[in-house]
Amino acid sequence: MQKLFSTCNRQMKASPVMEKHHHSVKSFTAQSDLKKHQRVHTGVKPYRCSDCGKSFTTPSNLKLHQRIHTGEKPYQCSDCKKSFIRQSYLTKHQLIHTGEKPYHCSDCGKSFNQESNLKQHQRIHTGEKPYHCSDCGKSFNQESNLKQHQRIHTGEKPYHCSDCGQSFTSHGKLKKHQCIPKGDKTNYCSLCKTCFSTQSVLKKHQRIHTGEKPYYCSKCRKHFTTHGNLKRHMHFHTDKKLYYCSKCKKSFTSEKNLKMHQRIHTEEKPHYCSDCGNSFSTMCHFKLHQRIHTGEKPYHCSDCGKSFAQIGNLHLHQHVHTGEKPYHCSDCGKSFPRNSYLQLHQRIHTGEKPYQCSKCNKCFTTQSNFKVHQRVHTGEKRYYCSECGKNFATQRCLKRHQCIHTGVKPYHCSDCEKSFTTQSYLRIHQRVHTDVKPHHCSDDKILIIGVGTGGDGSESGGFVAPKNDIIPAQLSCTIKEETDH
Numbered sequence: 001m002q003k004l005f006s007t008c009n010r011q012m013k014a015s016p017v018m019e020k021h022h023h024s025v026k027s028f029t030a031q032s033d034l035k036k037h038q039r040v041h042t043g044v045k046p047y048r049c050s051d052c053g054k055s056f057t058t059p060s061n062l063k064l065h066q067r068i069h070t071g072e073k074p075y076q077c078s079d080c081k082k083s084f085i086r087q088s089y090l091t092k093h094q095l096i097h098t099g100e101k102p103y104h105c106s107d108c109g110k111s112f113n114q115e116s117n118l119k120q121h122q123r124i125h126t127g128e129k130p131y132h133c134s135d136c137g138k139s140f141n142q143e144s145n146l147k148q149h150q151r152i153h154t155g156e157k158p159y160h161c162s163d164c165g166q167s168f169t170s171h172g173k174l175k176k177h178q179c180i181p182k183g184d185k186t187n188y189c190s191l192c193k194t195c196f197s198t199q200s201v202l203k204k205h206q207r208i209h210t211g212e213k214p215y216y217c218s219k220c221r222k223h224f225t226t227h228g229n230l231k232r233h234m235h236f237h238t239d240k241k242l243y244y245c246s247k248c249k250k251s252f253t254s255e256k257n258l259k260m261h262q263r264i265h266t267e268e269k270p271h272y273c274s275d276c277g278n279s280f281s282t283m284c285h286f287k288l289h290q291r292i293h294t295g296e297k298p299y300h301c302s303d304c305g306k307s308f309a310q311i312g313n314l315h316l317h318q319h320v321h322t323g324e325k326p327y328h329c330s331d332c333g334k335s336f337p338r339n340s341y342l343q344l345h346q347r348i349h350t351g352e353k354p355y356q357c358s359k360c361n362k363c364f365t366t367q368s369n370f371k372v373h374q375r376v377h378t379g380e381k382r383y384y385c386s387e388c389g390k391n392f393a394t395q396r397c398l399k400r401h402q403c404i405h406t407g408v409k410p411y412h413c414s415d416c417e418k419s420f421t422t423q424s425y426l427r428i429h430q431r432v433h434t435d436v437k438p439h440h441c442s443d444d445k446i447l448i449i450g451v452g453t454g455g456d457g458s459e460s461g462g463f464v465a466p467k468n469d470i471i472p473a474q475l476s477c478t479i480k481e482e483t484d485h
Contacts, residue, residue, distance in 0.1 A: 045057050077093055077097075101113045103118040136391060138382075149276075159173070159174040243255050291309040299314040329346060357373060408421075413426060413429060
């Protein structure tokens, strides 16, 4: 038998069910408070922000939000004078000064000043990513990261510069933009458009562009851009390594380096890219990654003017001009500009494939091919085409695809002026002119299609046809050449 519950006019069975419902029904002292609360259920948001159009259930929430646009931060920390939009943000911040971290991770022992931070951290260990993007299916371990990511699809840029009107997807990007001096450009780098707090910091930064390394080691004559880097280097000569990793017993010259190293074991990646959703274990790797989105290439080749995002890539490129390849393969005599390239090459001779997939047991010679292959199992496609919205597992596949939109065919045949979208297509085509036929028929089988790299990053061979299936001698076999894909 159903009974009517007088508080909410809902019908239900008596006794325990009604009792449970009675305790779950929220009560309010004023009718206005009840009306505010009911908006949680109805979804009504009558208070709209005139700056960005966002809506809120209460005027107080709207007022708090508007501080993003006005820059008002009425709650100030008495210790460091930092200001905050909300009182609750100030209270959380003050735990930094007290050093109190009452929430501990049972997996790695790390402590946190807020329970919410601990819960977020524990997702590193569990691998849980409960926030999913409905547009592309990508998952995130924090709701804030999902919200930032979704702005890629919506095009929303809620953070506006009051000086020039330019809009940004995140508060961090707005702050970076506002740092650029409007009149006085004393601490402003003209080469990469970055600004700095002091003249001395700017001078240190400019050494990236000039290549100047004024600090040198008296022991080995190695040069460094900053005095701090020289001091850290000197520990290698004094053998002063004070900090040890409890997991692998590796030693470090500073506590900071030890903490960064320990992220290998904890898999913690605290530096998050709001543009593509990737995370990084160090700020250095994060900054290098951001250059993909900003297009920043601060390292310039003095010979041809070509620019690079990383100094290591510039050094490699300069071998094109010098022709220097100091590392030689003892098996075939091939030379390489880097020792790491030689070591990778030597696996061709040894047949070593040290990277094995735990899902399908496939083996790979390089870690990069192994990582690309793993995306076959995870379904991850992190590279996004802004023209048509298609996603790709590798940056190479994205670049190849973008040629469809741009019509660019950057690889040209010097013999007949034909153009191709990829270098591999050009190489196959050039065999028409050179008459090179690298794949020979053995006693038992014939190899028809050339060796290449599979779509999953695996090193695949060609198509093998059994000897008995070889076509009669009087018939000719024509392989159609693909000039474009």
